[in-house]
Each structure stands twice: as structure tokens, then as C-alpha cells.
Amino acid sequence: MKLASLPQGRDGRLIVVSDDLAWYADADHIVPTMQALLDDWDRYFPQIEALSIELAHAAIPRRRFHEREACAPLPRAYQWVDGSAYVNHVELMHKAHGADLPASFWTDPLMYQGGSDGFCGARDPIHIADPAWGGDFEAEIVVVTGDVPQGASPQQALGHIRLVGLINDVSLRNLMPGELAKGYGFVQSKPASHLSPAFVTPAALGAAWQCGRLSGTLMVDLNGQPFGRVEAGEECTFDFGTLIAHLAKTRSIGAGTIIGSGTVSNRDPDGSPGRPVPQGGRGYACIAEQRTVETLATGEAVTPFLKAGDTVRMEMRDAKGKSIFGAIDQTVVLG
Known part of the structure; x- marks a missing residue:
């Protein structure tokens, strides 16, 4: 459904x-x-x-x-938290800042609490007041929960997932270092996020939904060109049951909580950070990853962050080629 x-x-x-x-x-x-x-x-x-x-x-x-007429499925939610299901992305972001990834990140998920008082629709523009802030997109999977009791196990948590969708978790990369240096997490560097036109029940996803993971290719286009063709299921270190249980360890979770997977991210088969789509790789679900790979390879990032007029599209299709959640399809505007 x-x-x-x-x-x-x-x-x-x-x-x-x-x-x-x-x-x-x-x-x-x-x-x-x-x-x-x-x-x-x-x-x-x-x-x-x-x-x-x-x-x-x-x-x-x-x-x-008409997808363009839909607003966000949940225009506002009681809670929005984002996790770190794709540890490859977290590792690349650490490398971008010259830091090593703690071993515990592979066994204990990261999670931060974002702003949930206003979600944008899939066709709403991405507003960036200052291009110097380093606007970026992040293509992710989200689930929406019912009420979850404190202390729920990962397996129990899976039974409380009501809906699944996509999100563009917009980031302002150049504001992040200053905020993280304060030791309190993201605030200004995380503006409003954009949700897919439709949310889908797990049962309606069929074989693509297994054990709290969504399989399939998440297609990301930048300015009409393939930027990412990342596989959502293959390198998902933490399933959504584990993410929900992590959040519920010390508190109950209210119905309508949205939980994100973090940026979908893949490595190459040889374990390298991955290659852009034009080079035969799966590409990336955010600009920051491509910039990091460029820096590691040549010492310099050349792909620019978002600017006015750029277009961003995110979509997943089923085995028959039909759109599952509809497309997030946006234009960047200043202001």
C-alpha cells in the first residue's frame, strides 16, 4: 500500500x-x-x-x-533522527577531515536528532541562502515507526515499522566543521529535508524488503546526469531494527518518528572508495563523497557543491522498472 x-x-x-x-x-x-x-x-x-x-x-x-502536487507525506513529525547504516560513508567523511574511523563505529551506530518541525515536498526547491555554505544533497532511505516501547530489541523494533520512503537530507558542508568542533552536533548545517512523494508499507515492497533492509538501486542525478547508482542493500551495516533499538535503549519512541539510514554508500569490489558513474562505478549519493575520493586520488576536490540552478533527482524503481516512492526532483535556489 x-x-x-x-x-x-x-x-x-x-x-x-x-x-x-x-x-x-x-x-x-x-x-x-x-x-x-x-x-x-x-x-x-x-x-x-x-x-x-x-x-x-x-x-x-x-x-x-501528480507527484508535483503532493506535499511531504508527513509535513511535520514528532521526531526525526538520522543514523549511520552505511559505515563506508562515515569512514569517507572521517578521511575527508584527516581522521581515523573508530572501530566501534562498525558495531555501535551513530545517530543524531534533526529538525522535524517542517519537511519539504519532493518538488519543493532546495533553498541555500549562501553558496559559500557548501550545499549538498544526501540520498537516504527512511522508515516511519508506530509507538515503540523503551528497551525494544532489534527484532521487536522491526514490527513497529509502518512505512518506508526516501529523503534528501540536505547538508551545508562548510558549516559542519565549526559546529562539530563545539561537541554538540548539527544544527545550522542541517536545514529542512525533503521527503519522497509517497511512503510505502513494508509488505508492499515484497522481496526488496528483507530483515529491515531495502534492496535496490537508488538513482541520483545531478543536472540531468547520473551521479549515483548506489545499491541500498549490499553494504547496509545496520538494519533499521538495530537503528530503532539503538534509539529506544533509554526511552520510548512516539508514533510518527522518522528514522534515516544515513547516506547510502558503496565501495568498489576491491574495497576502494568507489568510482564515479562515468568511470564505470556506482557513484555516490552525496557530493561530499565524490569530493573526498577526488582528494584522496589527486590531492584536490574538483566537484563543486550545489549552486543556483542545479537540479537534483532521487528515485528507486522496482523489478518492473516502476517508481516505488515517486521521485524527489528539485532545483536549487538562493535565499
């Missing part, structure tokens, strides 16, 4: 979307918003699922679904 939100008020209006993302049916006569559905999942999910089946059989009134 696929769900989305259309603009209405501050929290959007819940709709059910067909598997091919071509049609939608209003769901607000059952439950008004996605957050309200997540708050009372057991009560409303059977009715929403029945509505989805009726939509699939064209048995109810339906309308054309």
Missing part, C-alpha cells in the same frame, strides 16, 4: 495512491492525516487497506495522482 499527502492545513490531507502512482483516492473520510493514522494504526489501517484494494480495482472514485 502506498500513501501520500496533499496540501491542506499544516499536516496535509491523507490519500491512498495506486501501486503505479497513477491514481489516488481520498482517505480523509476515514482518518484526516498520516499522523492521525500512525497514532491509531491498528484501528484505521484495515479501513485504509480496504480503500487501497478498492482503488486498485477502480471500484471507487479516483483521481490522477
